[in-house]
Amino acid sequence: MEPIEVVVLSGKGGAGKTSVAASIAALLKDKVVSADCDVDAGNLHLLLHPVASKTIDFVSGAVAVVNQNSCTGCGKCIEHCAFDSITMSDDKKAFVHEVLCEGCRFCATVCPEKCITMETHHAGHLFVGSNGPMPVVWADLKGGEDNSGKLVAVVKKEARKEAQRTEREIVIIDGPPGIGCPVTSSLSGAGVVLMVMESTVSGYHDVLRIYDLLLHFKLPGILLINKSDLNNEITEQAKLWAAENGVPVVAEIPYSSLMRDAVMQGVPPVEMGGDIGEKFREVSEFIIEWIKTNR
Ligand code: SF4
Ligand code: SF4
Structure with missing residues (x-):
């Protein structure tokens, strides 16, 4: 069976996308492959600490070299x-x-x-490794490179290969920021998108923009409202919008300094336990159920 891809998106950075992706991956580490498609500034590996077993050169096009x-x-x-x-x-x-x-x-x-020759252009690296039983795929694009959409596609391809090799049915993808080419590339072949919204005016608008993309690609979306008590009015507005559009709200997670502490300690926030741990357990269970019901 083809693995189903769960892509975690948030529009702008700082909404907690990577913390959410890392926590779900950590909870489901016996079931999933984890992939970081934020190839320009990936930090999923900083929370999951995978050990690389394979490094692949990412070559893209040619570059002129003067003798x-x-x-x-x-x-x-x-x-x-x-x-x-x-x-x-x-x-x-x-x-x-x-x-x-x-x-x-x-x-x-x-x-x-x-005296000018064209040589292969090395634009970055792709890493395949694991965190315990969980395969992890991540990448590192050289600074200034503008072919992140292509590298995202390569990361996804390697993640699918790892899922098939290890017979895992789910790939959790930490998606790129924004709504440009890398995001579009991360949505190719996706099964469902987990939209992580920070409860601010701009966070809400980012989710609306992501949802427009999902409609375009005919993809289902699930909403997680992070820092939900930052702006209660926006949280209510987002819940109303979700209900009107048939988008399930999987969790509301109030602001917690534990999320920031987890990132500073380099661990998925779920490992901080308490209410945060419980919320992420609910999110993971919801995703498993959603996949069982909808695939
Ligand atoms: S191949 Fe030569 S002419 Fe073309 S962009 Fe590179 S340096 Fe410029
Ligand atoms: S055209 Fe050739 S010889 Fe002239 S400056 Fe460029 S590299 Fe040097």
Whole structure:
């Protein structure tokens, strides 16, 4: 059976998305594969502490490289690069800035000395590992890279492979922030989306924007209201909206300093126990039931 993907999204950062994803993963570690699709600033691994067993180079496109020994400093490449990716050093040698190069090859074509070659572009790394019995997949995109949507797709593919290898039916995905290309990529093949809303005006608007995306992709959504006592009026408004749109509200979690303490200690908040632990247990049970009923 194909694994079902539960994607955790929140729009902006700081709503508690990763804390929620890590807590559910920790509670269901005998049943799930965990994947971090926040490839630009992933921190799920900082809470789950997986041990990497495999590191894969993430290559994407090509990048121009100048042979400095043959470069005469004529400047033709700079003149023709539409992306302003090349600069001239003080000693008259052209230098390509890797993160700016779009790999169009034009410079290599115009260089009279034929001293520009196109080489594989290493944009980051993908890691496959485990936390105890639970497979974990995460990635690290180099700073300044703009192909995070593609890396998200690769992370999801590896997570599905791990689910099939270990015969697990659920993949918990810590999704990217925002609603752009990486989020769209994280939704491809998703089974259900857990929307984590911070109870603020902007948090509520973020959920509405995510829900528009879900409607577009015909995906079901579940709502978790985090820091629900920050703005009781917004919490009530979100619950009303959820009821009108048939979106189940899985939990309301009031603000707790334990959530912040957990992040500072590098553990999933569920491990702090108490009411927080109980809330996350309810969320995990709800997700398992939802999958049984709806898949
Ligand atoms: S490959 Fe294209 S973008 Fe890259 S340096 Fe050459 S001309 Fe510029
Ligand atoms: S076109 Fe070729 S020789 Fe001229 S500056 Fe660029 S790399 Fe150097």
